[in-house]
Amino acid sequence: MLASLPAVWLWLMAAAATVVVCSALGKWIPDRRFRTWFPVILVVCGAGMVAYGQLTAGHELGQMLVLYSFTLIGLTIGLFPTRKLMTTYAEEINRGVKRERYDYPRSHIVFLVFVVVAMAFAAFVLRSDARCPLRFLHIGAYNLSVRCPASQRSLNIRPFWGISRSGQRSNRGIPWRSRGETPE
Numbered sequence: 001m002l003a004s005l006p007a008v009w010l011w012l013m014a015a016a017a018t019v020v021v022c023s024a025l026g027k028w029i030p031d032r033r034f035r036t037w038f039p040v041i042l043v044v045c046g047a048g049m050v051a052y053g054q055l056t057a058g059h060e061l062g063q064m065l066v067l068y069s070f071t072l073i074g075l076t077i078g079l080f081p082t083r084k085l086m087t088t089y090a091e092e093i094n095r096g097v098k099r100e101r102y103d104y105p106r107s108h109i110v111f112l113v114f115v116v117v118a119m120a121f122a123a124f125v126l127r128s129d130a131r132c133p134l135r136f137l138h139i140g141a142y143n144l145s146v147r148c149p150a151s152q153r154s155l156n157i158r159p160f161w162g163i164s165r166s167g168q169r170s171n172r173g174i175p176w177r178s179r180g181e182t183p184e
Contacts, residue, residue: 010065017069066127074119078112
């Protein structure tokens with residue numbers, strides 16, 4: 001979906017996400033060295049992520065740029081509740097105050113991880129191309145079926161007795177069938 005856009009728009013989306021995260025963190029962490037080096041480190045790591053995804057995992061450039069953009073925006077949103085605490089710690093460090101530990105509330109860490117993972121999942125869903133979209137989802141009373149139109153394969157997920165490919169019926173692991181009973 002998003003990966004099918006022209007590459008110029010994907011590069012602009014990645015650049016905009018980089019500017020947003022650098023601006024936000026530059027404001028929240030008032031340190032000149034951080035403002036200078038964080039964008040450089042971010043761009044180098046992003047280029048490494050895109051190159052790694054293309055060379056080893058076989059993903060296209062557009063797919064990796066969408067993932068890069070969405071995870072950066074997720075990082076910015078996830079760090080939003082911690083912004084005042086980061087500013088306080090950065091100002092203390094600039095004044096020369098050293099602490100043994102810089103504690104962050106667990107709820108902030110959980111929120112950060114949740115938002116970054118959710119944005120990465122959203123990028124995965126929105127970057128999928130026309131070859132294998134997961135649009136064909138069927139939820140039945142006893143199973144969940146996902147059908148991929150490109151490969152003509154489907155995956156049936158049965159909540160109590162495991163996962164089986166379509167066309168393969170098995171009584172393994174189904175306690176009520178081994179006893180001759182029927183489900184309620």
